[in-house]
Amino acid sequence: MEHPPLIELAGVTKVYGSGAAEMRALGGIDLHIERGDFVAVMGPSGSGKSTCMNILGCLDTPSSGVYRFEGVDVGRLSRDQRALLRRHYLGFVFQGFNLLNRTSALENVELPLIYRGVPRSERRTTAFKALQAVGLESWAEHTPAELSGGQQQRVAIARAIVTEPALLLADEPTGNLDSARSREIMGLLQSFNRDLGITIVMVTHEEDMAAYAQRAVHFLDGMVEAVIDNGEAA
Amino acid sequence: MVWNTFILALREIRRNLMRSVLTILGIVIGVAAVIVMVTIGGGATVQVTEQIASLGSNLLMITPGQRVGMGQRSAAPAFDVADVEAMVREVGDIAVAAPSASSSITAVYGNANWTSRVTGVDNRFFDVGNWTIATGRRFTESELRAGKAVCVLGATVVKELFGTQDPVGGKVRLKKFSCQVQGVLKAKGQSTMGTDQDDVILMPLRTYQRRVAGNRDVALIQVSVRTDASTLQAEQAITRLLRKRRHLSSNEEDNFSVRDLKEIAQMLTGTTRVLTGLLGAVAAVSLLVGGIGIMNIMLVSVTERTREIGIRLAIGAREREVLMQFLVEAVVLSSLGGIIGIVLAIAGSFGIANLLEVPFVFNPTIVAIAFLFSAAVGILFGYFPARKAARLDPIEALRHE
Numbered sequence: 001m002e003h004p005p006l007i008e009l010a011g012v013t014k015v016y017g018s019g020a021a022e023m024r025a026l027g028g029i030d031l032h033i034e035r036g037d038f039v040a041v042m043g044p045s046g047s048g049k050s051t052c053m054n055i056l057g058c059l060d061t062p063s064s065g066v067y068r069f070e071g072v073d074v075g076r077l078s079r080d081q082r083a084l085l086r087r088h089y090l091g092f093v094f095q096g097f098n099l100l101n102r103t104s105a106l107e108n109v110e111l112p113l114i115y116r117g118v119p120r121s122e123r124r125t126t127a128f129k130a131l132q133a134v135g136l137e138s139w140a141e142h143t144p145a146e147l148s149g150g151q152q153q154r155v156a157i158a159r160a161i162v163t164e165p166a167l168l169l170a171d172e173p174t175g176n177l178d179s180a181r182s183r184e185i186m187g188l189l190q191s192f193n194r195d196l197g198i199t200i201v202m203v204t205h206e207e208d209m210a211a212y213a214q215r216a217v218h219f220l221d222g223m224v225e226a227v228i229d230n231g232e233a234a
Numbered sequence: 235m236v237w238n239t240f241i242l243a244l245r246e247i248r249r250n251l252m253r254s255v256l257t258i259l260g261i262v263i264g265v266a267a268v269i270v271m272v273t274i275g276g277g278a279t280v281q282v283t284e285q286i287a288s289l290g291s292n293l294l295m296i297t298p299g300q301r302v303g304m305g306q307r308s309a310a311p312a313f314d315v316a317d318v319e320a321m322v323r324e325v326g327d328i329a330v331a332a333p334s335a336s337s338s339i340t341a342v343y344g345n346a347n348w349t350s351r352v353t354g355v356d357n358r359f360f361d362v363g364n365w366t367i368a369t370g371r372r373f374t375e376s377e378l379r380a381g382k383a384v385c386v387l388g389a390t391v392v393k394e395l396f397g398t399q400d401p402v403g404g405k406v407r408l409k410k411f412s413c414q415v416q417g418v419l420k421a422k423g424q425s426t427m428g429t430d431q432d433d434v435i436l437m438p439l440r441t442y443q444r445r446v447a448g449n450r451d452v453a454l455i456q457v458s459v460r461t462d463a464s465t466l467q468a469e470q471a472i473t474r475l476l477r478k479r480r481h482l483s484s485n486e487e488d489n490f491s492v493r494d495l496k497e498i499a500q501m502l503t504g505t506t507r508v509l510t511g512l513l514g515a516v517a518a519v520s521l522l523v524g525g526i527g528i529m530n531i532m533l534v535s536v537t538e539r540t541r542e543i544g545i546r547l548a549i550g551a552r553e554r555e556v557l558m559q560f561l562v563e564a565v566v567l568s569s570l571g572g573i574i575g576i577v578l579a580i581a582g583s584f585g586i587a588n589l590l591e592v593p594f595v596f597n598p599t600i601v602a603i604a605f606l607f608s609a610a611v612g613i614l615f616g617y618f619p620a621r622k623a624a625r626l627d628p629i630e631a632l633r634h635e
Contacts, residue, residue, distance in 0.1 A: 059548060059628045080552045087550025098545050098632065102249060112549045114238055159549075 004071035006166060006199055007033035007056065011065035014051050014222075025051040027222035028065065033201065035166070038193045040210035041203045043219030049203050050171070052219070056201060057090060057169045058082040070166070087115050091160030091198075095172035097152040099144040105131060105155045106140040112163050130162040131155070134188055150181035154188065161192050168192070170202040174209055186212045236562075243563040246535075247570070257531040258571030260524025261611065265575025265604045266582060267517035272600045273583035275510025277592035279503050284593075286499035292329075292459040293362065293495040294469060296476070300491055310489035312451035315439070317479060321455070325471040327463035332358035333452040335442055341395060341435060342407040348394040352385075352408060352435040354442020362456040370402040370417030373438050377416075381440030385413040388434035389421035406435070411445055413437060465494055518607075524571065525611035532564050532619035543623050544631025557624040564616020565609055572608025576601055 014026040026048045033039055043049045054060040055067055058074055059082075067074045069089070074082065091112075092098075099108045109127040118126065131137050134154040144152050153173060160168050170189065174182035190212050192198050202213060210216045211230065218225040247254045299310040318333045336353035357372050359365070370386070377384050385406060392401050405412045413435075422431040443450050459468040469492050476490055536543070543556060580596070587594035 054629050057548070080554075083547065083550050083552045085550075086548065090550075092548050094632065098541065098548075100542055100545065111546070115546075115550050115555065 003035075004068065005032045006035045006037070006070060007031065007201075008068040008071075009052075009055075009065070010068075012052075012055060012062040012067055013064045014048070014055065014060070015063045025222055026055075026062070029222075029224055031217065031224065033199065035199055036193070036197050037215065038190070038200045038213045039202070040213035040216040041201060041219065042205060042210055042216055043225070044205070047219035048222040049219045051222075053169055053171055053201070053203055056167075057092060058085050087112070088163075089166045091163065091165035091168040093153070093156050093160050093168065093170040093173045095175040097144070097149070097156045097176075099152055099155055099159075101145065102143055104141050104143055105136060105147065105158075108144070108155055109158045109162050112159060116163065127158075127162055130158040133161070133192075134158045148181075149177055150184060153177060153181070153185055157185070157188055157192075161196065161198060164196060164198070166199060168198050168200045170200060172203050172205070174204065174206065179208075182206075182209065239559050239562045240566065242559060243566040246563055247567060250535075253531060254567060254570075257527055258524070258567055258574065260520065260527040261568050261571030261608050262524075262575040262578065264517060264519075264521030264524045265572050265608050266579040267520055268514055268604050268607075269576060269579035269597075269600055270583045270586065271513040271517050272510055273579070273595060273597055274586055274590065274592060275506060275513065276595040276597055277583075277587050279506045279510075280593050280595055282502045282506060283499060286495060286502075292461060292463075292465050294457040294459060294465065294472065295493045295495065296455040296457060296472065296490060297453070297493075298490045300488060311480070312449075312453055313455060313490075314450055314452055317476065318452065318455055320479060321457070321472060321475060324475055325468060327460050327468040327471065328457055329460045330358050330361050330458045332356065332362040332456045333439060333454070334359055334456070335439065335447060335451055335453040337446060339408055339435065339446065341391065343395040343401075343404065346395045346397075348391060350388075350391050350394075350433050350435050352437060352442065352446060354439035354446070355436050356439050359436065359456070362458045365422075366420045367417045368420040369400070370415070372417060378438045378440065381438055381444050383411055383413045383441060383445070384416045384437065386417040386419060386436040387415055388419050388432040388436075390430050390432040391435055392418055408435070409446065413441075465496070469494065521607060521611060524608075525568070525615040528564055528568055528612060529615035529619060532560065532616055533622070535563075536560065536619050536623040539623075540626065540631045540634040543626050544628050544634065547626065547628035548632060553624040556626075557620045560620035560623045561613065561616050564620065565612035568612030568616070569605070569609045572605045575608065576605060579604075 009029050009031040012026055012029040013024065016023045016025060029052060041049045041052065051060070055062055058069070058077075061075045069085065072085075074085070077085065100111070106124070106127055109130050110123050113123040113126060128137065128140060131140055134157055136151060136154055136158065139147060139151060144155070147155065157173075168189070173189070174185050177185065186209055189200055189202065193200050200213070202209070204210055214230055216228045216230065218228065296313070298312050313333070315333055318331050322328055322331050332355065334353050334355045336351050338349060339352040340347055340349045356378050360367070360372060367386070368389070372386065373384060376382070387401060387406070395401070395406065396404065401415045401418060404415045406415060407413075419432065419434070419436075424430060439452070457468070457472065459465050472492055473488065477488065480489060482489065546556060584594050
């Protein structure tokens, strides 16, 4: 048997609340994502794409259906086991950057390595290399408040890729940035996808940004409406 | 990981320096109060013990009558000198037995007058009470035998009557006769009960009996027991002898009392210890209040840092790691308060001990206990906020503004 796909969603639903207040965020999603893929998740707000991202990021579990990550049924894992899965296989980039305030860029990038138990000196060099990869090596000692939005997002990307995760989840990474900065960010994501082979799933509602991905999955009302192959994207 | 958590905690504390200082104030005050109370209390106990020792070791106080209530004694015939001589003769364990009798009197010198206590004694009184002569001399045998009008003054009386003048050779007027000063006692200071031991006028017992009291009574016999003998046995021998001499039948109770100074010392030390304990307990309450302060601030901190907790959880921190982070922060905070409190307390109790003229007795045990207690307060009151942080839902926490 071949390797199982990196991500396999089968009949995944997510229901919030109960009784009359029941809200069906996901109505049964089937999705396969292979290693090295770059997938854009699109759809209007309330279409379930954020819920789907939370499940993919092992921050939440499906109400029914199965989510397999490298063949492992995430729904059966405990809270701590999912934390360890995130620690070793996932990286996150958020719309709001979510860096630690009053903490230098380098220390922010070091954070995931601390939880991995990487020794201090190795941590420093690895984190610095990640900052170099996003072109911020001269800003290592600056705190987020001293950096522009684009720079902050690049620090966040460095933090996400410093562990060379199997999967990088980006939730509207360019949502707070102007178009020039957005293109820089997308360029970075694309290069990490291509050069390091990091699988990327990215939520966006901008067609331009989705064009950087190999595929675009369109959500509507908690269902996958369409999967569009970009072929060899720009 | 542990070291990192520690560094992280220190950084957090430094970030909110003002708030951290205010938070630990309760712990600082609590720890300082406990240590100061115990240190000063311990010093007072040492002082009591030392003063008892200065009265002379193995001392028995024999007084007529029995204590029947607070400050009341049953009426009973006094002793006389013959009782003392019989005691010395028949009880082998006695080293020295000193008879005395005293009353209040006003002494006049020039135009100064001072109300003090006049005590009729013989030279054995000096030995039993560990009194030394600062200037002049004790009484001579002939002065004692003839009951001459001579006296030895305590330091306070000298100060009040003579000021800086040398009193030896001077004549002090007591009642209707005047008395030549032969010597001055070396000052002893306050007694354990807070009375001034130097406020005394000593004169030969016979002089006192004839000229002041007008009787031949001995009101107090101080006995010092040989150091190699048992105080208890001496006490029993004296009791037997006195019962015989006072013709008490076996069904009658003693109409005199023999008290061991060590018992009094133990009683006083016990009282000081109880007081120290009570004050310590009050101080411990402020430690508790300090702990609640820490819990309060940690809860605020968890709310403020919800997003940070969300980031950490998303990155892969386990519950216990977030719990540890906040717990360590609380413990570092409270231990810091403990250390500051200890430093303040040592400085403070040193100052207070000097002020109250109590010896400064450093007690490492209580310092260690206070420190461990402050750390324990951190764990106890930091646990709830830390658990709250650890159990946050990462999705909710990341959405938190």
